[in-house]
Amino acid sequence: MSEADAETAESTPGRTEVWIEKYRPETLDDIKGHEDIIPRLSQYVEQDDLPHLMLGGPAGTGKTTASQAVAREIYGNDWRDNFLELNASDQRGIDVVRDRIKNFARSSFGGYDYRIIFLDEADALTSDAQSALRRTMEQFSHNTRFILSCNYSSQIIDPIQSRCAVFRFTELSESAIEEQVREIAENEDIEVTDGGVDALVYAAAGDMRKAINGLQAAAVMGETVDEDGVFAITATARPEEVEAMVAQAIDGDFTAARSTLETLLMDRGLAGGDVIDQLHRSAWEFDLSEEATVRLLERLGEVDYRITEGANERLQLEAMLAALALENEA
Structure with a gap:
């Protein structure tokens, strides 16, 4: 480490440490949730x-x-x-x-x-x-x-x-993760926007380690941790992006849905499994009819199984979107 790096590390205490260990609760009463x-x-x-x-x-x-x-x-x-x-x-x-x-x-x-x-x-x-x-x-x-x-x-x-x-042990509640994120941000003197906190909670999906690691990674990128920084550093798609892709397929616009999928996979670097997980988590939050949601979940189950068995993830996701589009036309 150079002298300049050493001075930087001293001026930003804690940022060279792994926060999931630094802030690991030492007593039962300190555990949130x-x-x-x-x-x-x-x-x-x-x-x-x-x-x-x-x-x-x-x-x-x-x-x-x-x-x-x-x-x-x-x-x-x-x-x-x-x-x-x-x-x-x-x-x-x-x-x-x-x-x-x-x-x-x-x-x-x-x-x-x-x-x-x-x-x-x-x-x-x-x-x-x-x-x-x-x-x-x-x-x-x-x-x-x-x-x-x-x-x-x-x-x-x-x-x-x-x-x-x-x-x-169940997945931690959003309130427990938010409380921990805000507490760490205050201790580390990091400015976190409300949107940034919401993005960390969404990306964590009940996993406290993901939330803390995401906060530390986003904090390195700038003085303020906001929604854009969190989604970029955690390789997580915005909920509205995933919703738009499904809505386009349901409306029969397969070309637009495929274009959105390509952006997520190629430009944003998401893995097919990540897309499936986000679709599953958000399925009932989309502005879709109950029938459309059931069809989506059915297709997700098929795609997840095939990818697990070794099928090409991009091909399977495109096939899922195509099936949703064809069902709407029928």
Whole structure:
């Protein structure tokens, strides 16, 4: 780093840090949203009666943060010595369960009744590894507590689920994300317009990490974070653009709809999956009849499946728009 860069970094404290870590809540009370979950976790901590936990839900909704906050409140400054986190893709096999987890569970420690093992993305564990984990949970239940984080709890075998208190984290509310964004902007002395906040909330789609990363990225581009900057930096289409494309197809103007799609994919750099996600999120907000909305959702399901199976995303999206246009003509 040059002297000029160093001076710039010093004059803008915090902008060289990763904000999702800088502003990660350290206590359960600091976590925004999940008003039905946080009080129950706090009760476990206050009563010193922590069971095995399974936290399920989408990414960026606070599962890892809640797990670390539990450890911090139980162990204080010693939380890192009593909290084992496994989340790398090469840490999912049966050998890890048999070796690293067991070694941590067996190791001696003083001053606490149990240690915590946090398994992130536990639904990626193989069936053999989950069976080994079930036995390990039984064997070391007297001195170890497990917290399992997963996106799809249905991928966890029933014997493990029955041993855990299950908490389902939903997508964070718009108000929770807006509150966090405004708080960070104030702390970092960043001017954010109301349109910029609304754009960050829309682009995040319930994922706090996306909102904070988007804010940090947009803040680097200029002194004021506005709607245009957010949509540009997050590679997100404006809701009205997506709505216009669907409306053009419904009205039978396939050429105009295809032109709008090409702008989104080629000029704006959106992926086909991003377009599908935005269409799905906004389907019922469009000024469309119920019948047209149902047709749109049906087509979206077909396109999403075909792209997942390896079909060309641009071809499939154009076919969807063409089908909507032909249905209107019929």
